[in-house]
Amino acid sequence: MKKSFLDYVLKIRLPIVLFVALSSFALTYFVSRPERDGVGYEPEQPIAFSHKLHAGTMAIDCKYCHADVTKSRHAMVPPVATCMNCHSVARKNKPEIIKLTQYFAEGKPLMWKRIHKVPDFAYFNHSVHVNKGIECQSCHGNVQEMDVVRQSNSFTMANCLDCHRNAPTVLTYVPNVKKGPDNCFACHR
C-alpha cells in the first residue's frame, strides 16, 4: 500500500498532537490546582498589617475588628476608623501606622487586596455560620499565625459541601452539630 500524506497525518501527527495536548492538560490540571482555587494566595497589602501580632500575640478577638460577622452576611473589613481606635495613641511613630494615619486623615479609601472570595453565584452568609459556633479558622485557616494573610482552604462548592454533609465528623469541636443544608437554594438564588 502506498504511504500517503493522509496516512502521515492520521497515524503520526494526530496521535502526537493528542498526546501532547492531553499530557499537558493533565500535568497543568494537577500542578495548578491550588492556584486555580486560590489556595496559597498571599498578596501584598497596602499596609503591612500582621494578624499574627494582633490576633495571635495580643489575642484581640476577631470580632473586635470584623464586628458584623455575627449580624450580617459580610464579616466586614474594618473601617480605618476602627484601627484608629488604638493607633491614634499606640505606635504612632511606626512607618506603617504613619501611612494608616494618613489614610484616615485624608479620608482616602484603603484598598485591601481581596483574598477570600466565594463565586459570584453563591450567597454565603457569615452570621449563620458564626452564630452556630463555627470558628473562623475552620475556613480561613490559622490566621492568628499569619504575618501576611494567605488563603489556606479552597472556596469551592466541593469544599462547602464537604463540611455541610459531614459536619459531625469535620466540625467535632461544635457541640451537637448537625448537617448543613445541601439544597440549591441554601446558597444559590
Add this chain to the structure above:
Amino acid sequence: MDKTNNDTAGHKSRYWKSVGQYSQNADASEAKAREFMQGVTEDFSPDDMSGISRKQFLALLSASAAFAAAGCTNYRDKGEIVPYNKKPEEVTLGKANYYASTCAGCEHACGILIKTREGRPIKIDGNPDHPVNQGKICAKGQASILNLYDPERLKEPQQKFSGMGFGKTTWKTADTAVVAALRSAVHNKKEIAVITHTIGSPTTKKVLNDFCAAYPGAKVYSYEVFTNDVRRKAWKHSTGTDTFPLIAWDKAKLILTLEADILGSDGNYIEQTRLFAQNRDAANPRSFSRLYAAEAGMTLTGMNADHRLRVRPDAQIELVLSLINEIVVNRKTSRFANDAALAAVVNGYSIGSFAKKYSLSENTLKCLADDLVAHTGEAIVYAGSTLPENVHTAVNLLNEALENSALYRKDQSAVSHIEHAAREEWEALIAGLNSGAVGAVIHFDANPVFHLAPEYGYADALKKVPSVALVESQNETSSLCTFVLPIHHAFESWNDFHTRTGIFSLQQPVINPLYDTRQKEAALLVWTAGNTDAYTDTIYHGYLKSRWQQEVHPAMNTAADFSAFWYASLENGVVGFTEPSASFAAAGAAVSIGTNQNGASDSFIVMLHDNYYIGDGRFANNGWLQEMTHPASKIVWDNYAAIAPATAKALGVKNYDLIELSGHGMKCLLPVYEQAGMAERVVAVALGYGRTVAGTVGTGVGVDAQKLLTKAGGVSPWLYADFSVSKGNGTYELVSTQEQHSLDDSFVKDLHFKREIIREGTLAEYEEHPGFIQDERHKPTTITKSVVYEGVKWAMSIDLNKCTGCGVCTASCNVENNIPVVGKDQVRRGRDMAWIRIDRYFSGTPEEPTVSVQPMLCQHCDNAPCENVCPVVATSHSPDGLNQMAYNRCVGTRYCSNNCPFKVRRFNFYDFRDQFADGIQQEAPLNMMHNPEVTVRSRGVMEKCTFCIQRIMEARQTAIMENRPLKGSDVTTACQQACPAQAIVFGDMNDKDSAVSQAIANDLGYSVLEELNVRPNVTYRARLKNV
C-alpha cells in the same frame, strides 16, 4: 419547465457552488475533478517530512508542558475590598435600613417605607404606621424607584441658546437670570405665573406665599388632569360646604358605583381597596358586601362587581333620577317622599323605561332598588369624578334620602391647600402671555404644554415670555423654556404633607442628590431671597424645620421638646394630631337638581379616563410601569380606543384597525380594541400616553388623546358626546399578554371553568352547602410514596374574593427580584418576564361578560413536572417544599417551561437589560437599583418565582442569630407585602395554627389543575359572587 430555464441549462448549470464554477473557469473544473487537494494523497517518507528526532521531540514536549504549567502558576486577582474610611453608625454592611418617608407620585401623598442597602434605596413599600395607606403602596409608588435612577434625569441646569438648543449652564447663571427677569417683571408691573400640580404640603404653600410676597404680581396656578373638582362643586351645590366627605367603604353593605373606578383610579384606590376587601374575606363569606357597578368602560371596579350594568356615561343621570323616582316617589321612602318639587324633577324617569331604553335587565334594576331600600343607612351610591355635576348632585340627594350619610367618614376628611385654577384664570393667564401682561413663567414640576387642552394655545403663548422649568427630566413644557433646572427626586427631598385632617406625613431624603440638582422649593427660596448666594444644601430643610418648630410643634401640645418631637416624627414618618374633620350639612332637596335633564343622545361619546399605571404621563419613561398589563385588556405599552364588539361590528372594524375620532374640530387616530362589556357607541381612551418629550423609553408610547380635551368640556371636562367615529386607514398592532378568548367559540368558551382553573360560586350556593367547592375537587390517588416534609414547608394561599386584579403584586415583585423591562416587541413574542402575572378570564357573552382574575405564579408543586425533565438538574426540590432554580447550572434547554402546566417559567431569550432600548437598563446609575440579594440573570437561563428565597434566607439568618426555630410568620413575600387587599397569605403549612394552614383548609380552598397530581403549594380560595 419553461423555455427560459431550458435555455439556461443549455450552456450553464442551473445551480452553482461558486462564482468560479458559474463562469466555468479552468481551476474550478480541475478542482472538481480531484477528490482531495493537491499533495494530500502523494507518497511520503517520514524522514523527509520531519527533521525532528525522538530526543528533540521529547525535549519539546516536556518544555511545552512546563511552560503551560508555569503560565498557570499565577493566582487570579480577586480585586479589592474597600472598607469605609469612617463607617456611618447606622450602616451594617449586608443589612437593610428602612426610612419612613412620603411618596410624591400623585396628589394622595401616601406614607412609604424606603429600604436602603449601603445607602442606596432599593425597594419601596407602604409605611405600616401611616393611617391612610397602612403599609401598602400602588404600582406607581413601587416602581418610582426607577425614576430616581433614570439615566435620563437632568444632571445639571440647562439653558436654551437661541438657535442652538440646550446647553449646560450653572445654577448661579440661571439664578441670576431668573432673579433679573422676576425683578423686571415686578418693575414693569407684570404678572409672574407659577404653574404647579396639586400642592399637598403646607410648607411648600408657605414657600409659594413667601415668593408671592417678595414678588408682588406673582400668582400660583395649580392643576391636575383628573380632579375631584366636579364632585366637590356638586357637593357645595348640594350642601353648601366645601369638602366632599370620605366614604367608610368597610361599613358599606351595598355599594353602587356610577362610572366610579373606586378600585382602580378614582381616589386613593389603595385605601379604598383595603376597606372594600375587608368585606370580601373567604374566612367570613356571610359578611360580604354587594357591589353594583354601572359603567360604560370595563374598569377594575366593574370587573369585581357582583352586578355590572352597562350604562353610557351620559345616561347615568337618567339612572339616578329613575332610582330616585322609584325609591323616593313610588315607594315613599325618606323625608323627601312628599316633596312635590322633587317629584316634578324625576317625573318621567322610571327604572322600567330606563331598562328598556338601554336594554338592561329590569329585574336587576328592581333588585338594586330593593337592596338600596333594604340597606338604608349602610349603602352608598358613588358617582365617578368624570361624571357631570348634575349626576353628583342627584347622587348626593339619593344618598341623603337613603340616610347613607351614616357612611360619610367623620374621623377624617380631605385637606386642600391651593384650589385648582379655574378655566377663566387659565384664559386670563394665556391672554396675559400673549399680550405681554405676564412677565415670567415658572413651571414648578408641571407639564401644562402636554396636559392643558390645546384650545388654550399654551405652547404658543409660552414662547413669548421668559420661562423656567423645574423638572426631573425634559418634558414637553421644559423643552420650550429658557432655563431648565433639574430638581431632586422625592427620595432626595425634604417635605411635609397634609392631605387628610389630623395627619402630617413627612418626607426625608434617603440618598444624597445624585446630580447637581436642587429641591424645587429650595430654588424658589433662593429666588425669593433674590440673592444667588443664598443657596445651601440645607436651605429648605432648615425652612421646613423652622416652620415645624414655630407652627407645628407648639400646636401639638406635647411634653417632648422640639428636637425629640422632630426626630420621633421623622422616624415614624407620620404625625397624628387632633384636628376637626370637615363637617358636612345635609344635602338639600330637589332644588339642587336642575329640572332640565337631557338624557343621552344616540351619538358616539368619547370617554377620556385615567390610566392605571403611568399617571398623567409623568411615569411615561418608567419601563416597569409601561409594561404593566392593563387589568381588563392585558395590553401593555399603549393606549387604545376601547369599543364594544357590537359597535366595532357596526363600524366595520376589528381589533388593531385604526379609527378616527372627530368632534369639536379635533381629530384623533387610535387603534381599536374590542373590549367585552363596553357600553355601545362609547369610546373609552386612556390619557397620559403619547408623550413627545419623555426620554428614550416613554417618547411616542401610545397616542396623545389630551388633544381631545376642550376648555369648556363636553358632558363633563372628560366626556365628549356627538363625536363621529369612522374607520381610518391602516392598522396598528397592540400587544397583550393574554388574548380576549372568543366568547362565542364553543371550543374555547369558558375553558377556565371547564379546566377548573377558576372555581366560582355564589354566596347563596355557599350558604346552602359550604362544602360545594370541596365536593367538586379532584382527589387524585397515587401508588407512589409521597415525600414527607419535616420542619417548615412553605405555602401560599390567595383569596380570589379579595383579589381585584390591580397588579400591585407584579410591580412589587419586579422591583424585589430585579426583573428587567423587555419592551413591547418582546412581549409580543410572549417573552414578558413577570414572575407573578394576573390572568384574566371572560365568560358569558361579549355584551355582558363576567370577569375572573387569578394571580398566577410558580406553584412550587410537590411533584413538579419541570424538575423531571431538566437534563442538567438545574431545577430541583428543597426540603422545605420550594421548587429551586439554580441559574449557574441552567443551560437553557427550556424543557422545564415546556413541561410546566401553569406556564410560569420565564426564559431570558436575551440579556434583556442589554437588548431593550439600546441597553438603557445597563447605564449608570441604574445598576444601583438592583436588589443585591438577588442574582441579575443573564441571557440563556430560565427563571421564575422563588417565593422570595432571599427573604426566607434573611428570616432564617435572624432565627439562627436569635437561636430560635424559623417560623412561617417570619417571612413576608414581596407580593404579599404589597397586596392592598391583603389577598395573599404566606407561611408554613406544617404549622397547623398558621394563617396559611387555615386558609388552605378553608371551605373555598382549591388548587389549579389538581387532576394532574402535581400537588401545588399555592392554593386559591374560590370567589363567591354575592348576587
